[in-house]
Amino acid sequence: MPHLEIFQTLAISLALGLLVGLQRQHQNARIAGIRTFPIVTMFGTVCALLAGDFGGWIIAAGALAVTALVVTGNLIQRDIKPDDVGQTTEAALLLMFAVGAYLVIGNTAVAVAIGGAVAVLLHLKETLHQAVSKLGEKDLHAIMQFVVISLVILPVLPNQAYGPYDVLNPYNIWLMVVLIVGIGLAGYFAYKIFGDKAGTLLGGVLGGLISSTATTVSYAKRSKAGETKNTNYNLIALVIFIATAISVVRITVEVAVVAPGGTLAIVAPPLVTLLLLMAVLIVLGFFFKKEDAGRMPEQENPAQLKTALVFGAIYAIVIVATSAAKDHFGNSGLYIVAIISGLTDVDAITLSTSRLMNDEVINQQTGWKVIMIAALSNIAFKGAMVAVLARRALFTRVAVLFGISLAAGLLIIWLWPENFQLHWLTKL
Structure with missing residues (x-):
């Protein structure tokens, strides 16, 4: 992949991670926010770039590493009892890793659409809950x-x-x-x-x-x-x-x-x-x-x-x-x-x-x-x-x-x- 294209892909990865991270930070998510999400998304992109030379196992290893980070983060904060117990942030973190990887091996427009959809879904939490309650x-x-x-x-x-x-x-x-x-x-x-x-x-x-x-x-x-x-x-x-x-x-x-x-x-x-x-x-x-x-x-x-x-x-x-x-x-x-x-x-x-x-x-x-x-x-x-x-x-x-x-x-x-x-x- 040409250097300019690599930088463009990383920029898109960073932007998508920041978008979702901004929403999570605004909601005071426990384990990931404005910094963690862009890092994890870019980590997925880098893993996919490395997979081109070393094989797809790197992406799998990266996914396991992110999973381990999520588990560790929850264990560290296990004594904290939040008002809203859920795994939305954890699921979003894993998905954004996959989005970062897909930017390299898949269609950019699809990856951007998925990242945008994740941010919108997270933001519409109360609206969706109210709709379901009706x-x-x-x-x-x-x-x-x-x-x-x-x-x-x-x-x-x-x-x-x-x-x-x-x-x-x-x-x-x-x-x-x-x-x-x-x-x-x-x-x-x-x-x-x-x-x-x-x-x-x-x-x-x-x-x-x-x-x-x-x-x-x-x-x-x-x-x-x-x-x-x-x-x-x-x-x-x-x-x-x-x-x-x-x-x-x-x-x-x-x-x-x-x-x-x-x-x-x-x-x-x-x-x-x-x-x-x-x-x-x-x-x-x-x-x-x-x-x-x-x-x-x-x-x-x-x-x-x-x-x-x-x-x-x-x-x-x-x-x-x-x-x-x-x-x-x-x-x-x-x-x-x-x-x-x-x-x-x-x-x-x-x-x-x-x-x-x-x-x-x-x-x-x-x-x-x-x-x-x-x-x-x-x-x-x-x-x-x-x-x-x-x-x-x-x-x-x-x-x-x-x-x-x-x-x-x-x-x-x-x-x-x-x-x-x-x-x-x-x-x-």
């Missing part, structure tokens, strides 16, 4: 269900196509289930942390992450349950509209995950254009906001196995229906499927269309229109639910917001330039 049996059950869905079921599914049109791949179908359940679960736990204090903006964002349709139903019923004089319909309409806008963000993210590159470069621009218009309406809506949204309606756990199976079945049906419609009726058939599917689950039609575009089964110019039509269909469906479930005053306000969005979406479909794409997205 978890109930129901929340732990949700985590375990997601583990079953993502780490138990997914790996054992066959990764090959079956059925009509060779589009039913069990692994790919369940991977889409994991993606949607993961997004919903992230929103659910954000709701558990912020739900009681969620205001207008946060309430709409969390509702959109978990389920914009469920949020629409909850707030629509909430408006009807309250007294007319005390109900801020502008506020409730704004929460529902924010959740709907977040659903468009979800669609864009789903396309980015399933079909990055050329497909995303074509699909994202019209969706983002609609989203920007909705953002302008949200900003304008805040001028009519008079008070905070208060508590969010109770949200359901999105990681239930039954929910996952239902979405998987819907996704499989939609992807077969899309392929069949394309084969028998051409583009007009795809648009009909998009309208119908958007009424029930816009995620399924988005993911299936994105995958078919990525596999070149559907033309990209047709594909983005299918996704846009599904999104508009879903907006219209939510507007209909507000009309049925809410008071007329709320429906009037939601109808204006949704009506402008629907009109804008249709104009985008009609006027959008052919073959327009953001070329920088093709590199993703």
Whole structure:
């Protein structure tokens, strides 16, 4: 290794050690702080440098030496009884030795990321403990269900196509289930942390992450349950509209995950254009906001196995229906499927269309229109639910917001330039 590169590696090692050591020193760690951590991290780097000439046993010997130092340090201070007994500092010390060694034999960016993550985890001790303390049996059950869905079921599914049109791949179908359940679960736990204090903006964002349709139903019923004089319909309409806008963000993210590159470069621009218009309406809506949204309606756990199976079945049906419609009726058939599917689950039609575009089964110019039509269909469906479930005053306000969005979406479909794409997205 050239001398300059060695010095750069040692400098990074020193910086990472100082970063973690600073945090430990601030917390008055017993056996290691601002000096010990950088020394141990650099020791790991030097061991790895020596291993290049003398063999990997030097790294193992160094790890044993650090372990011996940790044990010795604890024995020396065995009569001291700290308020918080734990081995976090000891574990961090051993890991930083390994990070120092990995800087030499591995990827520098990975080592830096690990070192930064260690510092952040140590710093967020109280925050993480508080978050865990808020978890109930129901929340732990949700985590375990997601583990079953993502780490138990997914790996054992066959990764090959079956059925009509060779589009039913069990692994790919369940991977889409994991993606949607993961997004919903992230929103659910954000709701558990912020739900009681969620205001207008946060309430709409969390509702959109978990389920914009469920949020629409909850707030629509909430408006009807309250007294007319005390109900801020502008506020409730704004929460529902924010959740709907977040659903468009979800669609864009789903396309980015399933079909990055050329497909995303074509699909994202019209969706983002609609989203920007909705953002302008949200900003304008805040001028009519008079008070905070208060508590969010109770949200359901999105990681239930039954929910996952239902979405998987819907996704499989939609992807077969899309392929069949394309084969028998051409583009007009795809648009009909998009309208119908958007009424029930816009995620399924988005993911299936994105995958078919990525596999070149559907033309990209047709594909983005299918996704846009599904999104508009879903907006219209939510507007209909507000009309049925809410008071007329709320429906009037939601109808204006949704009506402008629907009109804008249709104009985008009609006027959008052919073959327009953001070329920088093709590199993703």
